[in-house]
Amino acid sequence: MTDLMTTVDWSRWQFALTAIYHWLFVPLTLGLSVMVAVMESVYVRTRSAAWLATTKFWMRLFGINFAIGVATGLILEFEFGTNWSNYSWFVGDIFGAPLAIEGILAFFMESTFIAVMFFGWKRVSPGFHLAATWLTALGASISALWILVANAWMQYPVGMEFDPAQMRNVMTDFWSLFSGVAVNKFFHAVLSGWALAGVFVIGVSAWFLLRGSNREFAFRSIKVGGWMGLAGLLLTMYTGDGSAVEVAKCQPMKLAAMEGLYDGSHGQSLVALAALNPDKRFDNQEDPYLFEMSLPKGLSILANHDASSFVPGINDLVNGISFTPEGDTIRTVAYAERIERGRRAHEALRQYDRAMVARDTAAMEEAETLLRADYPYFGYGYFDSVEEAIPPVPVTFYSFRVMVMLGGYFLLFFFVALVLVYRFPRALDSNKATQWIAMLSVPLMWVCSEAGWMVAEVGRQPWTVQDLLPTRAAVSFLEPGAVMATFWMFAGVFTVLLVAEVSIMMRQISKARTEDLDRGTGVLSSSDTH
Amino acid sequence: MTTLECLQTYWWLIVSVLGGLLVFLLFVQGGQSMLLNSGSTRNTDLIVDAVGRKWELTFTTLVTFGGAAFAAFPLFYSTSFGGAYWLWMIILFSFVLQAVSYEYRRKPGNVLGTRTYDVFLFINGCVGCILLGVAVGMFFFGGDFTVTRSNLLDNSAPVISVWGPTHGLEAICSWRNLVLGVAVLFLARTLASLYLINYTRDAEDFTLAMRRTLFINAGLFLVFFLTFLAVLLTAHGLRADADGTLTIEPYLYLHNFLQNWWLAVLLLVGVVLVLWGIFGTVFSKTWRGGIWPAGIGTVLTVVALLLCAAVRGTAFLPSLSSPGSSLTLANASSTQFTLTVMAWVSVLVPFVIAYIWYVWRSLDRPERATI
Known part of the structure; x- marks a missing residue:
């Protein structure tokens, strides 16, 4: 082990x-x-x-x-x-x-x-x-x-069923792969690439302005980067909202980890800024935060688009309690029971396997019926304790905050860049502080982007396939x-290759300072070779 | 033959065609393996300029081969890649080195220097070819693994495919696999020579040197390839009978060719085309088109060999330690539903091949004076 x-x-x-x-x-x-x-x-x-x-x-x-x-x-x-x-x-x-x-x-x-x-x-x-x-x-x-x-x-995981004879899942509906989760994820990830490239283009262009070369080229680039980056970021935010709703429906434990939320409530607030209490566990009474600043009802709006709705916390999910928007208590399957049912599913599959070897069709059918009843919790059968089914809260929590805060910063960044390049080009051209801010923002965009993936991938732990594996x-x-x-x-x-890549990029950018990118002479005749 | 069996065969054919195209496109690696003894910087640049415009195609074909194998034969993907870990990791490592080297080797600020990137390309050229040959060799000569599906329910070790402790190193050390690996390397160098002769203009001394290189590499390729063929046709293999029981059959691959005459014809036509491309170029001082018959011949030969590895219920990944665990088209494939979905997608393959061909021809045209 x-x-x-x-x-x-x-x-x-x-x-x-x-x-x-x-x-x-x-x-x-x-x-x-x-x-x-x-x-x-x-x-x-x-x-x-x-x-x-x-x-x-x-x-x-x-x-x-x-x-x-x-x-x-x-x-x-x-x-x-x-x-x-x-x-x-x-x-x-x-x-x-x-x-x-x-x-x-x-x-x-x-x-x-x-x-x-x-x-x-x-x-x-x-x-x-x-x-x-x-x-x-x-x-x-x-x-x-x-x-x-x-x-x-x-x-x-949708559009499939478990085949006990082969002990694997098989596809039954190809088009259901394009679920709401998939559509939101696709646009969220791809359009965030537009935003990242927008920041990159503006940051590099700012370097040209700082060095006083290829001014017109820099302004052209900032306009393209600014508009595409802004469009990309706004759409990323829109699909991020859609993703939050999908996570609330399909992966409520991930959402609870993103918030460090242990005990949910109606009209749940959204933590804007907080430090997690390192001693907090799902099974003790410690306060989850050392300090916090929250937006009232924010999480209910984010998760359900309903300010008064109930958002379950880690303890609620573990204990199998949730509430309807109307405040009615509903029972979901508690995690201890999920583990028990997962083990029953494993045992039913063993029975099926033995019956198949013995070519006992009746026993196979009986085992399959038992298996199907508990299969939704198949993956829980591998756990020894409830705790194993809870994702790492601190990484998920802090990554989410880094992503959201930097996302907000970059919305402002694009607005300011576009206003400056169209309305105050002289200020953009001469204000070194602005140029430095634009350049220093470039690595922050990568931090934002990677933080988003950490939320998605760490938050879904311990699963490779939700609830099943x-x-x-x-x-x-x-x-x-x-x-x-x-x-x-x-x-x-x-x-080593990353260092080489960054070094080559910087040399290419630096070299372009001596090229006439404003009018394009000298670039036209160049031929691209290895 | 049931619909499922048709689809399994169809997808093995697709995997085989991708394998054939991959081996043909290994002329890029063949060119890279010549970089360190090209004779001059100019020759190095000529080689890089020629094969450097095609490396993405080799790379993409490898990735698509992996993707198709995953989707159509997941048990093969799971068993071979997870089991022969070191073999595949070294292959992948060498392709990582290749992917950046063309773009970075001449760029200022590349940290490691041009020579290092050329060494990377050389490593990929040699190691990539030999080890891909070793990986294909396992289709015939097997691997050290067991497959026990019920392991899925063993909480302490829930892995269904278990490989021996050397994890693919034993496959690299198998002389039969290595014979094929070395044959692939010299085939790649042969094809590279033919491609460089075809591509390069206004450098007669270079093309003359390539014709000499072709002669040597083609000779070594034929020695290793014929040895491999002799070993293969006299080898035992595992074959599933009607109820799926796997038994050893002497001369299995020879029988596969004899009982499927079209397969033997395909192999023969492929080999003749390769020889035509080689000898036509060696014995002519002006003919530059040898890459085309040799390339088509390579694809046909590899397709014939890979089909031979799986027809008639032959185990295409025989297990040396647990014959009953050997993988056949029937026990390793995806379901009929998945194979059907992907079969619809595969209808687009001719369109993909058409635009690749069009772009290839366009980029081989001489440059215009202006944009």
Whole structure:
């Protein structure tokens, strides 16, 4: 058991490492690809050398970022097999399909047309080149669609049933994969990429203003980045609201962890700022917070769009008590009972297996009936205690606050950037403090973006597939040392490559200071080579 | 044949075609394996310029191969990837190195220097080819694993696929797998030579050197490939009978070819096309088109071999330690529903191939003077 848990922990660390590194690059790819396509569209319509120079500059940065995103993405896909092999069998019939479709529909589109983007300037017509740029952006978003559909399904498994003969889940309805959880998750993640790219473009443009070079180029870029970033952020907030409602319905324990909420109430307030009490557990009477500032009824509005509705806390869920919006008490299945029913489901499956070996059809039917009754709690059968079914509260709680607060900051950021660039361009051009703020905001946007994923992925622990398969039962049969070795191998390589990527980007930006991006001379003749 | 069996065969065919395309596209890796002894910086740049525009296709084909295997044969994905851990991790590690190297190698500020990225490409070129060959070798020569579905209910170790303690290192050390791995490496170098001869213009000394390289690599490829073929056709294999019981059959792969004449013809046509591409280029001083018959031949040969690994109930991943755990199309596949859904999606594959072909041709055109 100790070895198993150590393997599980190292596998989680390895997957988290890969996912965190991957998500450093993917949102910039998602957002920058669309921005570059917009810029090139303007160039094709106006034939302005300045817009071509602008397009090519941002395309250069896009290419540097794209390569390392591809590298980390490869590992992620195969880690489902290498490190989570039990998971791959248990739900592979459902989860594998979106990944295969992603490969066929999206990866080939991206990898084919990105070659035209970089090597086709003088080989294909401007119209074809523009189409290739848009298709690359589209391919990136379609790729995100399928992987996010797969991710959403893990958090809200629908469209399948358990086949006891094969001891795995099988797909019964493909279209139900596009649930409300999936739709919100897709738009929330992809559009946050637009916001991230917007901050990146504005921050880099601010550097040019600070250095007093390529002023017109910087203003052009800030306008595109500002509008796309603002649109992306507003839509991210809208879909974030939709996601909160879905989480309240499908993963109430995650929502309770996001709030550090142990005892829910009607008209539940939303914690704006707080420090969690480290001594607080679900089974003691400690105060959950050392201090807190809350918005009255905020969580009820966020979760249910109803200021007086009841939002359950961790204790309510564990004890199986909830309330209707009208205040009526309803009983849900308490966690201790879920564990008991999960064990009964395991036992029924054992009975089914024995009956199948004995070819006793009547006994198989009897065992299957018992199994179906308790299958919704199958995953709980792996737990020894209720505590194991509660996600890590502090990481989820603080990550959520970091994401929301920085999201609010960036809304202000885009408004200010757009007002300055249109109404007070001289102030933007000359005020060094503003330029520094814009530049220093760039890393904060990555913090915001990664925090969002931490809420989503840490908050759904201990499940790989909600209620059906906990992380500990999803892992491969490996010695901890093997996973530890590959963890450090990838940690080292990804870190070195990240340093190289940032260094190359900075050199490319710095080099562009001497180029004439305002009018585009000098960029037109350059040819892109490896 | 039931609908489910048709779909299982169809998806094995898709996986086989992806495998065939992947081996053809390994000419990129073949080119990379020549970087460190290319003779001059100019030659290195010529190689990188040629194969560097195609690396994404190889990479994407590998990813799609993985995705298709996951979706169509999840038990294979779960057993092979989770079991032969070190084999797959080293393969993936080498492809991570490749993915960044083309973009970073000449960029100012790349921290590690151009030479390091060229070494990365070289490592991917050699290690990637050999180990992918080893992985394919396991389709015939097996792995050290057991599959026990009821393990799912063992709370202390709920993993259904359990591999031996060496986790794929034993597969790398198997001489039969290595023969195929080395054959794949020299095939990749052969195809790379043919592609570089086809792609490169205005560098006669380079193409002449490539023709010499082709001669050596093709010779070594033929030695290793024919050895592999001889080993394969005399090897025992595991085959499921009508009720799914797996038994050992001597000369199984030979029987598979003899009892499926079309498979033998496919293999023969593939090999003849590869030889045509090689010898046509070796014996001609002007012909540059050898990559096309050799490329098509490679795809056909690999498809024939992979189909041979699974037809007639043959276990396409035989277990050396527990023959009853061996994976066949019947016991490792997804359900009819999932295979049907994906079959509809696969209708788009010809469209994908068409636009890849169109873009490939467009990018091989000479540059215009202006944008």
